[in-house]
Amino acid sequence: MQSKVMFADLTTGTFRIEEDPRLFRDFLGGTAAATELLTRHGRPDIDPLAPEAPLIFAIGPFSALFPAATKTIALFRSPLTGELGESHAGGRLASALRDAGIDALVVTGASKRPVYLKIDGLQADIRSARTFWGQSAPATERILREAAETRGRKLSIVRIGPAGERLSPLACATVDGSRHFGRLGLGAVMGSKKLKAIAVSGKGAVPIGDAKAYRNVYDRLYERVVRSGEMRKYHELGTPANVLALNAIGGLPTRNFSQGTFENAPLISGEAFLRDVNVQHTACAHCPCGCIQIAELREKFAPAHYSTVRVSYDYEPIFAVGTQLSLSGPDEILKVIASIEKQGWDSMSMGNTLAWATEAFLSGVIGESETNGLCLCFGDTKAYLEALRRIASGEGEFFRDLEMGTAFCSEKYGGADFAMQYGRVEPAGYLTGENAVMSWITGVRHSHLDDFGYSIDQKLLLQEIPLEEQVRMQVEDARWRMVLNSLVICLFARGVYDNDIIVEALGTLGLEWPLDRLKRLGEETLRAKYRWKAACGFSLDNTAIPEKMFRVKTSTGLIDRDRMARRLELYCKDL
Amino acid sequence: MSVKVLRVINRDRCIGCYSCMYACTRQLRGLGGTSKSAMRVRAYSGVEGTFSIRVCARCEEPDCAEACPTGALKTAPGGGVLLNREKCIHCGACVKTCAITALQWDEEEKIPIPCIHCGQCVRYCPNGVLALTDRQGPKEGDGHAK
Incomplete structure (x- = not known):
């Protein structure tokens, strides 16, 4: 039975665990429990980046107990939309929170200096992050994973890159290798609290109401996830299977939603990525499906010398920086994704914003005076990498504005009729209707x-x-x-978790739902x-x-x- | 008599789903989580998707048993160790001496978690990374200490 809510106040540097079995009895867990916590502690009346604004994480009764129950829910007030901020991420976070015995985490307040939050079981500590404030999102993970105090633990690390530190409403928080609380600006909320990272570990085991029945339900779910074929799409090509599928029905948004087919779709399809650059699949903790697609990007940087980085890819980044910017090869797309990952932006929002900027440039809404001479043209990978570099280094007002998102930029510069945003959020890759x-x-x-x-x-x-x-x-x-x-x-x-098995699985945990x-x-x-x-x-x-x-x-x-x-x-x- | 030994036979195929550790804890202890698992998978920092898997080597002359000051850990028939909980003084010498860090430690009870080489982790690995092999001839696979 879930019950523990950890409250962390970064202003005072204090923590407490609240026993609240009723919250989980009435609201089950996850997004319902987090919504109740937001109703209780959220502040719709103040700035999303004010210290008082809470950042809420929650897991549910299935987390870490059943296969593919891997996500953690985050709720906050979005600096991008000004209203509900909600983002979900996989990785090892749900598993680590479960090991720690924490069912929900509410972070409020703001530190004066950069810090990270270290949670080990029900103990928490605020540690200085001054030495790695400014580091990229991937570097931050390496630093914390190598830290002596956390070495050897099954640790989950949530962290922001420089974009979050700059309070960009497009900033995400990256979880472990390559999962994200991608959307709606959670990274900026962490940045506003001077919270560079959260590292979670624990040692606990979860008592099960009826272990025999639990194993029985588990085995049926495991069979369906691994052997039934119901998750084959995710197990094999992963989400990039959508590239050709959507292109075939004219639903693949291309060059800022100008058309639903991309002439080079076969070159950047899930099949092409798999054949040319994929090196491995990985998984979130406790997901035997393993849909995470890892590619290797090999670049020649001097005669006879190469650098190699691993980059995770999915359909949405392929759409956002691929078809939306008309990039026609896996390497081009991976270079742009890698650049976005380092800064810690949401690739969907950033890709869409660059697509808006390109259409604005090509239609004369903005000109070289705004871009300081940089020509933004669809298909020009070098120009996009340069634009990202300028955004990251703050070179020029226009580039600084780009990390505020499509809605902000179109209000300031024009081109609202082709600014792809709904409720100030840049859309996903579907031009289906x-x-x-x-x-x-x-x-x-x-x-x-x-x-x-x-x-x-x-x-x-x-x-x-x-x-x-x-x-x-x-x-x-x-x-x-x-x-x-x-x-x-x-x-x-x-699809695997049908109504009957959900009710039965809850029953094995002693939960009457x-x-x-x-x-x-x-x-x-x-x-x-x-x-x-x-x-x-x-x-x-x-x-x-x-x-x-x-x-x-x-x-x-x-x-x-x-x-x-x-x-x-x-x-x-x-x- | 042939002796079953858990081995890592395809380390490079590991996707890091931890199904093995969850299986060990669930099937043998009836608990959720991974903390009672007798083997472990760990993610390496810096290299996305690189996992190291540590499983008990079922040593015929186990260092861990030798390190135990009270005789709580005894060599099992066919190799590996068995724990007599009553004799354990929770010193952790056994875990410290295991050079491949395969012997796991129960942080709650402060006792080692000897692997019984039952193969539950093998059964739940979706990619055939682990195998229960017969100990005959030279060791196969790419080893447990990688």
Whole structure:
């Protein structure tokens, strides 16, 4: 039974553990419990980067106990949108928090000097990070993993790069090798607290209510994850399988969402990456599927001399810096991803922002006076690497502004009609149609992961579904994901974790959660999130779609203004 | 008599999912987590995706048993060790002496966790990294100490 919430106050340097079994009895864990903590401790009235603003992490009852239950939920107020900030990351964090016996962590306050938070079991300590403030996100991991005090432990490290230190709202926090709390600016929230990293380890084991039944359910889930073929897509090509799949249906956003097919898709497909640069798959702790794709980038830097770095890739970065910037080879894409990883930006937001900047440059909205002579052209890898270098080093106002995101830049420089952002968040790689757009404008975190909108669009290619039904499916899925994200499982395993096995698995842990109770939790959590968003000023009545989207053909045709209004009306009613 | 010995046969195929350590803790102790596992996988810093796997070598003349001042750790039939909990004084000498750091330490109970070479970790490895082999002839594979 989960119960322990650690509160860390960086201003006073104090910690306490609160026993709160009721929080987990009523809200299960994960996103539902974190939403309740945000409701209790969040401050919709103050700056997202104010010291008082809490940063909340939570795991759920399945974390580290069942295969592919690997994610940790983070909630905060987003410096990018000003409203709900929510991001999920894999890696070893959920496993380490479980080992530590901590079910949720609430970080408030701000340190005067750079620090990192070291958690070992229920003990925490604030340590100086002055010596490595300014280091890249990958270097920070190496430093902390090598530190004598933590050597040999099964340690998870969450850290920011220089982008987070500069308070860029596009800054992510990287977890272990290459997983991310990518979206909505969690990195800036850490930066505002002068919190360079969080290192978590523990030694605990989790008592199980009914060990025999637990092993039995575990074995069935393990079989399905590893042998049934249900997760084969992730196990083999991983998410980059989407490149060719989406290109085939005209849903692969290309050159700032100008079209849904990319002429060089075969050159940057998951298949091409696998053949040419992939060296290994790795996994999050306790996921036998192992979808993390690792590539090697080998570069010649002097005669007869090469440097080699390992870079993790996924569909979304391939889309954001590949098709969006018209880069046509794995090496080009990996170079840009590696540069983004070092600074610790969210690659999706940064790729989209560079795509906006390119269209702004090519259409004359900005000129060489803004870019200080740098020509931004689709396909020009060198120019993009130079742009990233200038953003990182703060050379020129325009480049400093780019790390504020697409919405900020288009408000300042113009080009709002082609600024790809929904609720100030840059979109994921789906030009599939109206349902995907609905996810972005209505989703609680403006994410393609809020519901399966892009998947409904793809169903529409095969069958007719009445509009009312499409919206109903979307709302229902958004609610159910609240449950999955409270358990907390990886959404890639959502097919494996069917209703019956979830209820049964909870039972083996001694948790009574019949299906109707789970569904109620999903509904209530979704509503609670909208309430918190409303307190921050968000309203479903004020959503906007970039004008350009009405002129571009998607997989399911053109986006219709009236139909979108009707969808929104239905969505609000169904909610 | 053939003796079963747990071996790392494909270290390079490890994806770092820790299913083996979870299996050991779950199947033998009925607990969640990895902290009661008799073997370990660790991630190396700096090189993404490089894992080191330490499993008991089932030594016929175990250093760990020799280091035990009270005779709590005794050589098991066929090699490896068995623990007599009552005799253990929690000094940790056994773990310190294991050059390949395969013998694990239970931080809660302050006792070593001898591997019984049962093969549960092998069963749950999705990539065939581990194997339960018969001890006959020279050691196979790329070894346990890499």
